[in-house]
Amino acid sequence: MATGRTHRPATRSRGIPEATVARLPLYLRALTALSERSVPTVSSEELAAAAGVNSAKLRKDFSYLGSYGTRGVGYDVEYLVYQISRELGLTQDWPVVIVGIGNLGAALANYGGFASRGFRVAALIDADPAMAGKPVAGIPVQHSDDLEKIIQDNGVSIGVIATPAGAAQAVCERLVAAGVTSILNFAPTVLSVPEGVDVRKVDLSIELQILAFHEQRKAGEEAAAASDGGVPAAAVRSDSTDQGPDGDMPAVMPA
Amino acid sequence: MATGRTHRPATRSRGIPEATVARLPLYLRALTALSERSVPTVSSEELAAAAGVNSAKLRKDFSYLGSYGTRGVGYDVEYLVYQISRELGLTQDWPVVIVGIGNLGAALANYGGFASRGFRVAALIDADPAMAGKPVAGIPVQHSDDLEKIIQDNGVSIGVIATPAGAAQAVCERLVAAGVTSILNFAPTVLSVPEGVDVRKVDLSIELQILAFHEQRKAGEEAAAASDGGVPAAAVRSDSTDQGPDGDMPAVMPA
DNA sequence: ATGTCTTTGTGAACGCGTGCACAAAGATGG
DNA sequence: CCATCTTTGTGCACGCGTTCACAAAGACAT
Numbered sequence: 165m166a167t168g169r170t171h172r173p174a175t176r177s178r179g180i181p182e183a184t185v186a187r188l189p190l191y192l193r194a195l196t197a198l199s200e201r202s203v204p205t206v207s208s209e210e211l212a213a214a215a216g217v218n219s220a221k222l223r224k225d226f227s228y229l230g231s232y233g234t235r236g237v238g239y240d241v242e243y244l245v246y247q248i249s250r251e252l253g254l255t256q257d258w259p260v261v262i263v264g265i266g267n268l269g270a271a272l273a274n275y276g277g278f279a280s281r282g283f284r285v286a287a288l289i290d291a292d293p294a295m296a297g298k299p300v301a302g303i304p305v306q307h308s309d310d311l312e313k314i315i316q317d318n319g320v321s322i323g324v325i326a327t328p329a330g331a332a333q334a335v336c337e338r339l340v341a342a343g344v345t346s347i348l349n350f351a352p353t354v355l356s357v358p359e360g361v362d363v364r365k366v367d368l369s370i371e372l373q374i375l376a377f378h379e380q381r382k383a384g385e386e387a388a389a390a391s392d393g394g395v396p397a398a399a400v401r402s403d404s405t406d407q408g409p410d411g412d413m414p415a416v417m418p419a
Numbered sequence: 420m421a422t423g424r425t426h427r428p429a430t431r432s433r434g435i436p437e438a439t440v441a442r443l444p445l446y447l448r449a450l451t452a453l454s455e456r457s458v459p460t461v462s463s464e465e466l467a468a469a470a471g472v473n474s475a476k477l478r479k480d481f482s483y484l485g486s487y488g489t490r491g492v493g494y495d496v497e498y499l500v501y502q503i504s505r506e507l508g509l510t511q512d513w514p515v516v517i518v519g520i521g522n523l524g525a526a527l528a529n530y531g532g533f534a535s536r537g538f539r540v541a542a543l544i545d546a547d548p549a550m551a552g553k554p555v556a557g558i559p560v561q562h563s564d565d566l567e568k569i570i571q572d573n574g575v576s577i578g579v580i581a582t583p584a585g586a587a588q589a590v591c592e593r594l595v596a597a598g599v600t601s602i603l604n605f606a607p608t609v610l611s612v613p614e615g616v617d618v619r620k621v622d623l624s625i626e627l628q629i630l631a632f633h634e635q636r637k638a639g640e641e642a643a644a645a646s647d648g649g650v651p652a653a654a655v656r657s658d659s660t661d662q663g664p665d666g667d668m669p670a671v672m673p674a
Numbered sequence: 675a676t677g678t679c680t681t682t683g684t685g686a687a688c689g690c691g692t693g694c695a696c697a698a699a700g701a702t703g704g
Numbered sequence: 705c706c707a708t709c710t711t712t713g714t715g716c717a718c719g720c721g722t723t724c725a726c727a728a729a730g731a732c733a734t
Contacts, residue, residue: 183721185632189625193607207681216609220723227683235682235729252628253635260627267526274522277607277624282631321634322627345637346630352448352532354471362633364626369532371619372515372577373444373507375601376537378617379576380508382600438691462711475693482713490699490712 180251184225188248190215191222195245207238249282259286259318261344263335264327265295265305268350272326273301286318291331308335315342322346329353435506439480445470446477447503453496462493504537514541514575516599518590519582520550520560523605527581528556541573546586563590570597577601584608 194214198206208226212219226232226239232247233239249255260278262269265288272278273288288305290296296307306314314320323344325332332351339347340361349355349365357363449469453461463481467474481487481494487502488494504510515533517524520543527533528543543560545551551562561569569575578599580587587606594602595616604610604620612618 181721186625186629188632189622189628190609192628194609209681214609216611218723220725221721223681223683224722231683233682234731236680236731238681251632253631254628256635258627258631258634267522267529271522271526272623275623277622278627281624281628283624283627321638322630324627346634348626348630354445354449354469356471360637362630362637364630366621366623366626367444367532368527368530368621369536369538370441370444371603371621372513372533372538372579373447373509373536374441375577375603375617375619376508376513377440377443377506379513379601380511382615383576436691463713464711473693475695476691478711478713479692486713488712489701491701491710493711 180228184228185252187215187217187221187225188252190217191225192245192248192252192254195241195248198241199245203241205234205238205240208233211239254282256282258283258322259320260284260322260324261287261289261314261318261320261339262324262326263289263308263311263339264325264331264351265290265300266326266328269324269326270300272324272350273303283322286320287314289314291327308338311335311338312342315339315344320344322348324348324350325355326350435483439483440507442470442472442476442480443503443507445472446480447500447507447509450496450500450503454500458496460489460493460495463488466494509537511537513538513577514573515539515577515579516542516544516566516569516573516575516594517579517581518544518563518566518594519580519586519606520545520555521581524579524581525555527579527605528558538577541575542569544569546582566590566593567597570594570599575599577603579603579605580610581605 191211194211195206197214198211206214208219208223212222215222223233226244229247229251232244246255260283262272262285265273269288269290273285278285285301285303288300288303289308289311290305291308293307295305298305315323321344323339323346325335325339325347327335329351330353332349332353333355336347336349336355336357340357345360346362347355347357347364349363350367352367352369355363355365446466449466450461452469453466461469463474463478467477470477478488481499484502484506487499501510515538517527517540520528524543524545528540533540540556540558543555543558544563544566545560546563548562550560553560570578576599578594578601580590580594580602582590584606585608587604587608588610591602591604591610591612595612600615601617602610602612602619604618605622607622607624610618610620
């Protein structure tokens with residue numbers, strides 16, 4: 165799971181728990197599917213199954229939004245779609261810029277799930293002059309020299325960073341300085357941002373590493389116990405350098 | 420000397436908290452960077468800063484692995500890199516298949532962060548016959564008819580699904596039937612799997628929606644309060660159909 | 675109108691994760 | 705060898721999130 169940073173004791177004001185917010189998009193997706201099949205109402209049990217969560221959890225989540233259900237019947241699909249959309253801020257248009265148009269940046273630009281949720285790719289930005297003008301997903305790539313102007317002209321407040329790790333912090337700072345207050349970071353690095361700026365990160369290799377952990381566990385504890393003994397530092401060193409010269413490196417080659 | 424044949428508590432019921440496991444890759448990344456700069460030791464404070472977490476949390480996380488630090492000094496970087504790698508199962512080679520070679524699948528195939536962590540892309544699989552044989556990231560794409568054989572021949576236990584949502588569940592079932600027990604799912608859909616199979620999901624649009632929520636909050640509570648009153652179902656319907664015909668759609672176009 | 679049946683909304687208990695604060699361990703210097 | 709200083713490892717308390725279990729609310733049939 166990507167984690168938000170900036171740990172405050174929680175927004176005790178309007179207080180929808182973070183965990184609930186993170187599930188709302190899940191519910192919304194399931195509800196949209198039901199809506200397309202013209203299903204009028206749905207029970208917490210059915211919807212929970214479709215969203216892959218516990219029904220009690222779902223009801224508690226919805227209780228934070230208000231009492232939108234009808235006892236004995238369930239929830240009105242269309243109404244709930246609207247309420248959740250509104251709560252998430254998806255009833256308005258969110259212009260987004262993607263910085264770093266490598267393989268991943270291009271994939272994001274082509275990703276259909278954005279447009280269908282109120283997100284509009286306002287611009288694609290890359291540091292490589294050779295990319296400038298080249299259309300990706302029908303949008304011409306612009307050079308990063310114009311980053312600030314692009315942000316301001318389009319009123320962008322959400323930025324996506326898909327650059328190599330080494331460039332991410334600098335890009336982040338320019339985005340923030342230009343007015344961006346929410347950042348989705350795909351670069352494998354920790355971004356430091358001023359108070360008031362939200363960062364969520366998605367690290368593809370971290371997810372795989374977590375799977376590997378569980379996979380190893382499943383593969384049997386006996387193997388781990390066998391190769392247990394203390395390992396000399398020398399062995400360690402050679403092992404880690406074996407990994408190749410890329411080490412912590414770039415998520416995606418930026419053209 | 421952190422080592423010195425620390426006798427394993429053995430009784431450690433292998434109970435490493437999920438939250439800790441999820442942070443180990445973060446520490447590993449930071450440690451790898453230090454290792455490349457030939458930094459010999461690091462304090463919990465420094466490493467925590469580099470990994471973007473609290474130092475107390477980091478020390479507690481490491482305490483689950485054992486006592487690998489030296490009081491008054493800190494942690495031996497190389498030794499810790501090895502211990503965490505071993506704990507995560509990264510000292511062995513993990514063959515991985517990627518199913519669905521669209522924009523995202525191709526980006527994943529090109530992603531450098533995999534190979535550098537012990538993950539090896541054993542095969543690329545796509546349902547489009549036109550893709551078969553075409554090299555992506557230097558690896559020829561194979562047709563999904565051969566999925567089972569590919570899995571078994573390569574001893575693959577980790578699969579990555581980057582297909583459209585509609586195909587994901589079917590692909591998932593074939594992977595599991597062929598012996599895959601860990602799945603990283605990029606398709607925007609809930610996968611149901613038998614007991615013993617781990618699934619982690621990455622949904623790009625969900626992350627953006629969470630950011631939008633906080634962005635809306637930051638943009639001011641007054642706007643939300645103003646447009647609050649009950650909204651008729653009619654308005655809701657038109658709003659949701661405005662979203663276009665893609666609705667819940669595919670993460671990535673597969674070719 | 676009344677009773678029955680279904681499903682919501684939520685109080686309460688519980689468990690996990692986080693952060694504090696400090697004692698113990700070891701390095702370092704005299 | 706002793707004193708001092710640094711940093712780890714962890715006991716403890718707290719708060720968030722999850723789950724259970726059930727009373728209240730409304731639909732529906734008679």
